[in-house]
Amino acid sequence: MDAITPPPLHLSLSETWRAGIEITELACKIATLQNTPKGDGHPVITLPGYGGADGCMALLRYFLKSRGYQSYGWGLGRNMPPNRITSLAEMNAFQADLLLRLNRQIDTLFESTQQKISLIGWSLGGNYANLLAQSRPDAIRQVITLGTPYGDPRGTSAWKILKCLNRGKQSDASQNTEAWAHANNGQREVPTTVIYSPIDGIVSPQIAKLSTKNTENIAINSSHIGFTANAKVYRIIAEVLARPLHPM
Template sequence: MTLPGYGGGDGSMAALRYWLKRWGYQAEPWLLGRNLPADRISQMEHMHEFQSLMLDRIQQRVDTLYENSGNRPVSLVGWSLGGIYANAMAQREPEKIRRVISLGTPYGDPRGTAAWAFLKRLHRSTTPDHEQNTDQWISLNAGPREVPTSVIYSPVDGIVSPSIARLEGENIENIPVKSSHLGFAWNPSVLATVASILARPN
């Protein structure tokens, strides 16, 4: 199942699913509309609430795919914020998730992304950066994991720096590629890397 980035919908990852299907994979959209909150996000607490809501909805979609496949675990491919969801879902339901693949995901302090200032202006946030509580965001991605996790990141991402796009620990691998942040779901080298990871036996 593909999980789009902030503001994106299933169409943003259609090319990735197209090629995965051509290569023999059952590539499923998340069917949850745009990855966008209904209200303004002026503080990190609002983002945490939005993430919690989305994770509950993703849980229902994962449950459906898991049951329809005869209780076969689901692989999750998440782009940017979608990778945060995928990682959290794997820690919540490890028996239902086969593998996590993230693309340009800001696992570290989101204030280290070029998108931070843009989103602050977009949502008209007046909360100073030093008063933003990012602990929950970071802790959501920390800790041991049972599910194999492949972190695909780019040194030339342009939005998410490599310093916050990598994870460390058991069952984690970090794979560098050359791609812009907006090009992850179309970049041929990224598509080939995702396909090769999915082909691995568990």
């Protein structure tokens, strides 16, 4: 197996510039997206990436409403620990706490709508969606993830940056990265669509795919930041949400 490496520096440095182009393209193509399939009205929750909040995916929720879905933010504020994270174990503990809170959100929405819920998770938010898909087939209809780091987190350009910012002293070799990848690749009953980008500047395509039953990987050229404002991604999301469910 090839060594896990983060994306090339030129892709990381051009993230903001490329995302700006994608937002402009979305504005130009918004009318053509009205020919995407209409949905059945079931609820969809969006889960933001690390450091993001509900505002990061507001455009996507607006689009989902235009397709006839009940779209909701996750309602849990900013996706960032209140204290410094100095190890992957601490990150796992933060994730476990968020999953408990998300389960309560899902229970409330499922009870009020009496409909299974689809989840769309961007980046780290996709990890939450993926883990929920494994544990909540009773309430979750399907999962779509955007640029999610499923494998060894050292395959992200954010790994060393966050380590420096949080002044982590634990060596890379001592971090249990295998446990992270194993948890994210668990079996699930819920159909899961993985949208990843070969030119993602944050998450390497090496770690952005799943290979388990009931999963589908779709490659699309997008910046990492631009996943939530990419017209091609929107089209894929509309088509995936509207199609009849069947085992992949």
